[in-house]
Amino acid sequence: MTTAKSPQAGQSQPHGFDEIHILWISEGMSCDGDTVAVTAAAQPAIEDVVTGLVPGLPTVHLHNKVLSPTVGGEEFLAPFRAAARGELTPFILVIEGSIPNEKINGDGYWTSFGNHPNTGEPLTLNWWIDNLAPKAWAVVAAGTCATYGGIHAMAGNPTGCMGLADYLGSDFRSTGGLPIVNVPGCPVQPDNFMETLTWVLYHAAGSAPPPPLDEMLRPQWLFGKTVHEGCDRAGYYEQGDFAKDYNSPKCQVKIGCWGPVVNCNVPKRGWMGGIGGCPNVGGICIACTMPGFPDKFMPFMDMPPGGSLSSAIVKPYGAFIRRMRGITNSTANTEPRWRHNREELTSGYNPRWRP
Incomplete structure (x- = not known):
């Protein structure tokens, strides 16, 4: 068990851990795409966090089935079982995948993570959340499935899937006093997740305040702006210049892009190393970070809905502005008339200070 350091004078939060575990369960209804995505993070890289290369963080022990050095089985499950018994603290619980409703599973179960040591019966994801979340120093939902239910929670699904806040309640607070930290995305943008996790770790170390979250429990600094506000195609929208097919570099609102109303920073941040991001590479925004x-x-x-109205309203204005900017652009592409090789100075130079 890791003990907390004594708070320094003026320190606002009465904690600060030298060592912490991250228990990452991806047995929710998902494709494990969030774990795979996070391996591409660079700001910071997950290996830099785990190997202690990020200054000021506690020593981190990551338990994730894809990244685990164990051979799996009971060796991998050991820290999870210890945490459920209250023998492993502190830890951050990361959930990947949507949460099924096991109250409607009939005679079976929707998803499980290991077996009960005495009965051999599968232990459901819900069992683990019930036993780990109340003991966790922080709870983080990775990806849209875990945050809001995602694909598995769409209309007509038989599993009754939901997001972690739907299951635990939006008023849930961890032992560290934090609400659930939601980092949506399908999959999650790698650096968005690692930046958020690093903030939580700095908070655990006692060197940072809690991460600021919006009303949907998303990090405010990452999801405070819309796709449209960071999109390199947004200028075409203002000029009423819209794409008619997916080969065009222009604004894609008319061919299905939801960017103007979606909270996401991917066009601004890119996907890997600042490169990529849906609209940046010709894809439309399908709102994968949104609760709906x-x-x-x-x-x-x-x-x-509304795309036809907004594009119709902006079209006459955009056409006029585009024409005016074209004229100005043509003027700006012309050199001043005094740049010539004739035998006279026409630049307007007037040495009035001379006698």
Whole structure:
């Protein structure tokens, strides 16, 4: 068990851990895409966090099935079982995948993580959340499935899937006094997740305040702006210049992009190393970071409601502005008339100070 350091004078939070575990369960209803995505993070890289290369962080012990050095089985499950018994603290619980409703599973179960040591019966994801979340110093939901339910929670699903806050309640608080920290994305943007996790770790070390979250429990500094506000195609929207097919570099609102109303920083940040991001590479935004995804944004390739109205309103203004800017651009592409090789000075130079 790791003990907390004594708070320094003026320190606002009465904690500060030298060592912490990250128990990452990806047995929610998911594709493990968030774990795979996080391996591409560089700000910081997950290996830099685990190997102690990020200054000021506690020593981190990561338990993730994809990244685990164990051979699996009981060796991998050991820290999870110890934490459930209250013998491993402190730890951060990371959940990947949506949470099924095991109250409607009939005679079976929807998803499990290991077996009960006495009965051999599968231990459901819900069992682990019930036993780990109340003991966790912080709880982080990785990806849209874990945050809001995602694909598995769409209309017509038989599992009754939901997000972690739906399961634990939006008023849930960890032992560290934190609400659930939601980092949505399908999959999660790698650096968004690692930056958020690093903030939580600095907070655990006693050197940072709690991460600021919005009303949907997302990090404010990452999800405070819309896709449109960071999109390199946004200038075309202002000029009323819209793409008619997916080969165009222009604004894609008319061919299904939801960017103007979606909270996400991917066009600004890119995907890996600042490169990529849906609209940046010709893809439309399908709102995968939003709580209503996917139901409220389907069919994906259809123009969003309001898209025809907004594009119609901006079109005459945009056409006029585009024409005026074209004239100005033409003028700006012309050199001043005094740049010549004739035998006279026409630049307007007037040495009035001379006698």
